Amino acid sequence: MAIDLSDIVFSYADADFQARFDSLMSEHSMSAFLREKAGIAAGVRDIVAAVARRGDAAVAEFTAKFDGVEMTPQQFRVPEEELEKAYDELSPELLDNLRGAIGNVGEYQKAIFIGNRSEDSGRVGIRYRPLKRVGLCIPGASAPLPSTVIMTAVPAIVAGVEDIVVISPPRFNNSINPVILGLCHELGITEVYRIGGAQAVAALGWGTETIKPVDKIVGPGNDYVQLAKKEVFGLCDMDSFAGPSDVLIVADDSANAAWTAADMLSQAEHYPGAAILVTPSSGLAAKVQSELERQVGQLDRSKETLECLRTYSAVVVMKDMDAAVGFANHFAAEHLEVQCGVNSRAVAERIDNAGAIFIGDYSPVAVGDYWAGPSHTLPTRQSSRYFSAVTSNDFVKSSSIIEYSKEQLLADADRIAMLAMTEGLDAHAKSIKIRQQQ
Numbered sequence: 001m002a003i004d005l006s007d008i009v010f011s012y013a014d015a016d017f018q019a020r021f022d023s024l025m026s027e028h029s030m031s032a033f034l035r036e037k038a039g040i041a042a043g044v045r046d047i048v049a050a051v052a053r054r055g056d057a058a059v060a061e062f063t064a065k066f067d068g069v070e071m072t073p074q075q076f077r078v079p080e081e082e083l084e085k086a087y088d089e090l091s092p093e094l095l096d097n098l099r100g101a102i103g104n105v106g107e108y109q110k111a112i113f114i115g116n117r118s119e120d121s122g123r124v125g126i127r128y129r130p131l132k133r134v135g136l137c138i139p140g141a142s143a144p145l146p147s148t149v150i151m152t153a154v155p156a157i158v159a160g161v162e163d164i165v166v167i168s169p170p171r172f173n174n175s176i177n178p179v180i181l182g183l184c185h186e187l188g189i190t191e192v193y194r195i196g197g198a199q200a201v202a203a204l205g206w207g208t209e210t211i212k213p214v215d216k217i218v219g220p221g222n223d224y225v226q227l228a229k230k231e232v233f234g235l236c237d238m239d240s241f242a243g244p245s246d247v248l249i250v251a252d253d254s255a256n257a258a259w260t261a262a263d264m265l266s267q268a269e270h271y272p273g274a275a276i277l278v279t280p281s282s283g284l285a286a287k288v289q290s291e292l293e294r295q296v297g298q299l300d301r302s303k304e305t306l307e308c309l310r311t312y313s314a315v316v317v318m319k320d321m322d323a324a325v326g327f328a329n330h331f332a333a334e335h336l337e338v339q340c341g342v343n344s345r346a347v348a349e350r351i352d353n354a355g356a357i358f359i360g361d362y363s364p365v366a367v368g369d370y371w372a373g374p375s376h377t378l379p380t381r382q383s384s385r386y387f388s389a390v391t392s393n394d395f396v397k398s399s400s401i402i403e404y405s406k407e408q409l410l411a412d413a414d415r416i417a418m419l420a421m422t423e424g425l426d427a428h429a430k431s432i433k434i435r436q437q438q
């Protein structure tokens, strides 16, 4: 039966435009998610509390319950021989391509790294040091994503993190996908645990008898993983909220409709994944709709992708490019593509909220997912308004440096003391004044 996607198309000229706009914005918002998942959040809190109280025993119980795998705590960690064996089994061609991606990501992450730009030679400064131990969440239930190992581990390696720990659910013959394991070996990561979900995040945050706590947890995951990261925040740091993927494409008449549709499908394929086209061109909207209808049936995950198009996606016709850009800034996408021909860079300049911006016809999201250099671990659910992509700079912390000379302190001593007395803190004032009395 022919696929009809006319339901996902709407225009500023429609009577119900505002209602559809509001519902699209709110469906994808963080507040709707947190409200809708309040029940799951309560369950996640219980899982985290149980791991905090009972450590490994609780991790083993939840792994049996949610992943269907019975393990003793000694079996959580993947033996190094298994990592080596998985590495040996990678085909030379795959290994070469993984190395190509690792090289690009490493080069980019080095170029943007601020951790080696400490400034502590003057009166005030800042000093960066790498985090000592970090945990990476690598999804593995709906689809194992080896590329996420590269996109989270390489920035940490560039920053100089000593201990990198990987957690991933035991969804592949009771263990982890072998490409993920082989890649860990290639990157020199030896501490890999076949546990996932909220229980694994809790183990990283609280520590257990067999897993030492980490300083930061980074990486994507399903609702349980993301909500658990929120629960352990404070015990350690975390990155952004990297949940279900989305792409928003701003395009004009010059866009190639078949390519635009292909890029939308590449996000919808994530299942869950959302793909939204915003354009001032009703002609392009119609062509993209028919390309989606034509191409979706040709995909391996056609059924799932179609469901994501129908459930989370839209083709929206706006009055003009200003309105399209306004829509994009309001939506705050994880991935934002601009396909506006020679105007692409100028339109991209006007985007304030997006995890990653892909400019022009030859920068589909997939080039960033696997290859270009910036991490594909990006803020979702409109949180690119305030969160950013994972970078090497997420794996350093800073110490402020203050080093006054006698002359510098004496020059400002009275003024500092006065501020202290204004707050009624005379011990503060005296710690300054005592130095004036030499």
Ligand SMILES: NC(=O)c1ccc[n+]([C@@H]2O[C@H](COP(=O)([O-])OP(=O)(O)OC[C@H]3O[C@@H](n4cnc5c(N)ncnc54)[C@H](O)[C@@H]3O)[C@@H](O)[C@H]2O)c1
Binding pocket: 063, 066, 067, 138, 139, 140, 141, 142, 143, 144, 145, 148, 169, 170, 195, 196, 197, 198, 220, 221, 222, 224, 225, 241, 242, 243, 244, 245, 270, 271, 272, 334, 376, 377, 378, 379, 380
């Ligand atoms: N934004 C990004 O950068 C990015 C990158 C890659 C993946 N992702 C997203 O990450 C997500 C990965 O999801 P996934 O399905 O692979 O899962 P996952 O691997 O993150 O988590 C699976 C675990 O969740 C736990 N779980 C499952 N059902 C449960 C239940 N009912 N109660 C308690 N715990 C339960 C289980 O322990 C299971 O092992 C997807 O949404 C994907 O789109 C995002």
Ligand SMILES: N[C@H](CO)Cc1c[nH]c[nH+]1
Binding pocket: 145, 147, 148, 245, 369, 376, 377, 378
């Ligand atoms: N688009 C996903 C979220 O940014 C990342 C990914 C991994 N593999 C393919 N895609």
Ligand SMILES: [Zn+2]
Binding pocket: 245, 266, 267, 270, 369
């Ligand atoms: Zn992707």
